[in-house]
Amino acid sequence: MAQAKSLTPNEIDQILRYIDSKKFGYRDRVMFLMTVWSGMRIKEVASLRICDVIGTDHKVLAEVRLSAEQTKGRHSRTVFLPEKLRVEIAQYIDGKCLKFPELALFYSATGRPFNPNTLCQHFYWLYKNSGVSGASSHSGRKTFLTTLANKGISIHILASLAGHRSISVTNRYLTANDDLKRNAVELV
Numbered sequence: 329m330a331q332a333k334s335l336t337p338n339e340i341d342q343i344l345r346y347i348d349s350k351k352f353g354y355r356d357r358v359m360f361l362m363t364v365w366s367g368m369r370i371k372e373v374a375s376l377r378i379c380d381v382i383g384t385d386h387k388v389l390a391e392v393r394l395s396a397e398q399t400k401g402r403h404s405r406t407v408f409l410p411e412k413l414r415v416e417i418a419q420y421i422d423g424k425c426l427k428f429p430e431l432a433l434f435y436s437a438t439g440r441p442f443n444p445n446t447l448c449q450h451f452y453w454l455y456k457n458s459g460v461s462g463a464s465s466h467s468g469r470k471t472f473l474t475t476l477a478n479k480g481i482s483i484h485i486l487a488s489l490a491g492h493r494s495i496s497v498t499n500r501y502l503t504a505n506d507d508l509k510r511n512a513v514e515l516v
Contacts, residue, residue, distance in 0.1 A: 332466035334474045334503040339460045340364060346458035352437060356454060358420045359434055359447070363468025365413045367490055370451065370465040371444040372398055372407070379429035381409075381417055386426055388414040405491040473501040 335343070347356045362368045375398040383389050390409055396402040409417070421433075432441030442450070448465040455463035473486050487498040 331500065332464045332470045333462040335364070335460070335463060335467050335471040339463070340471070343454065343458045343460055343463075347454060354420055355434060356450075358416050360451075360454065360468060361413055361416055363465075364471050366392075366407050366409055367469050367472035368407055369400055369469060370447050371400060373434065374442040374444045374447040376433040377429065378421070378424070378426065378431055378433055381433060382421065382426065382429065388417045388421070390414065399491060401491075401493075403491065403493070408489065470501050470503070473498065474503045477502045 343360060344357060347353050347360060350356060359373050362373050363370070372394055375394075376392075380392055380394070380398075381388055388409070392407040392409060394405050394407060396404045399405055434442050434447075436442050436446060436450070451465040455461075455467070469490070473490055476486055476489070477483070483495045483498055483502075486501075487493075487495045490498055490501070492498045
């Protein structure tokens with residue numbers, strides 16, 4: 329099986345423009361940005377409940393604690409949400425009923441919570457219909473890790489952020505491109 333594609337900034341903008349034109353655009357925008365800006369897996373996004381991202385003060389949490397059941401490999405982990413993602417989540421949640429915090433955060437058009445398989449297919453069609461070829465449900469996560477690596481973040485930190493137990497797994501996510509190589513040789 330081929331590895332997921334790392335998305336370029338132009339492709340991210342292209343996907344967001346397409347998403348913003350759709351009926352459930354803001355929901356899809358937040359789900360997509362969760363993969364690109366926090367490195368969450370599709371399974372993790374699909375499993376989120378309102379209480380996972382909202383504190384008792386009704387504010388979006390800076391750290392989301394995922395249970396073993398919500399993660400791959402059944403190891404609980406903490407996902408750190410950047411401020412720009414917290415703003416997007418807060419706008420998405422604004423006006424939603426917070427009386428039932430145990431409810432799913434994301435629902436499909438049928439009114440049922442997404443499951444990982446359905447959300448994986450949903451992302452396939454988002455990418456395909458936005459005109460980005462070669463992308464998969466794992467592309468946001470790969471983009472997250474590659475972007476941080478390109479900014480000089482240590483592979484040990486990347487592995488921790490990704491929830492990987494081995495840096496060799498994390499290393500497979502990182503993508504070099506010609507711009508990075510050009511910039512690297514200028515450091516000599």
